[in-house]
Amino acid sequence: RRVVVLISGNGSNLQALIDTAQSKEGLNGEIVAVISDKADAFGLERARQVSIPALTLSAKDFPSREAYDLQLARLVEEQQPDLIVLAGFMRILSPAFVIKFHGKLLNIHPSLLPKYKGLHTHRRVLEAGDEEHGLSIHFVTEELDGGPIILQAKIPVTSDDDEATLANKVQAQEHTLYPIAVRWFLQGRLQLMGNYPTLDGTPL
Ligand code: GRF
Numbered sequence: 154r155r156v157v158v159l160i161s162g163n164g165s166n167l168q169a170l171i172d173t174a175q176s177k178e179g180l181n182g183e184i185v186a187v188i189s190d191k192a193d194a195f196g197l198e199r200a201r202q203v204s205i206p207a208l209t210l211s212a213k214d215f216p217s218r219e220a221y222d223l224q225l226a227r228l229v230e231e232q233q234p235d236l237i238v239l240a241g242f243m244r245i246l247s248p249a250f251v252i253k254f255h256g257k258l259l260n261i262h263p264s265l266l267p268k269y270k271g272l273h274t275h276r277r278v279l280e281a282g283d284e285e286h287g288l289s290i291h292f293v294t295e296e297l298d299g300g301p302i303i304l305q306a307k308i309p310v311t312s313d314d315d316e317a318t319l320a321n322k323v324q325a326q327e328h329t330l331y332p333i334a335v336r337w338f339l340q341g342r343l344q345l346m347g348n349y350p351t352l353d354g355t356p357l
Pocket residue numbers: 160161162163164165166167196240241242261262263324327
């Protein structure tokens with residue numbers, strides 16, 4: 154099974170997927186390409202280190218989101234992926250892109266969705282005085298950060314937490330959980346049926 158990973162930055166989640174793919178348990182699939190919208194994304198370096206094709210598609214060269222996403226869709230399709238994993242890809246995808254890959258697009262978001270869609274989730278959690286925070290892995294639909302949720306992990310917020318400590322705690326959980334969800338999908342256990350994610354045929 155073939156996986157394409159889309160990134161924009163550090164790529165620590167990509168690294169977790171690479172490490173899992175190389176581990177004994179494996180991913181039940183292969184990362185066949187990493188695509189970034191930023192040429193200087195460190196995640197591209199992580200891919201090159203393990204000889205995964207690392208491509209950049211810069212939005213600067215396109216007049217509109219639709220034009221960019223059309224070219225991105227072409228690049229992705231060339232890889233004939235079974236799954237497309239968004240791992241810190243910081244662009245909103247247009248409906249045409251999302252519909253084209255319906256049921257094959259996963260995202261990870263650093264909040265307990267439906268709370269805190271969008272950016273600066275750690276800061277917003279602190280400002281709200283929440284006692285817990287977390288992350289969500291979900292299928293991507295046309296609604297930003299609004300697709301059906303597959304997995305979530307909660308972390309407690311303590312009085313000495315700041316944005317950096319929260320980010321670290323959330324990321325540690327991300328690196329454990331994203332490979333699990335990706336493996337479920339590649340094993341054919343995780344599916345989007347209508348608008349409901351199912352694991353082994355049971356709604357999540
Ligand atoms: C993650 O925290 C993820 O939740 C968010 O972007 C961050 C990406 O981090 N969507 P990395 O590039 O995988 O290190």
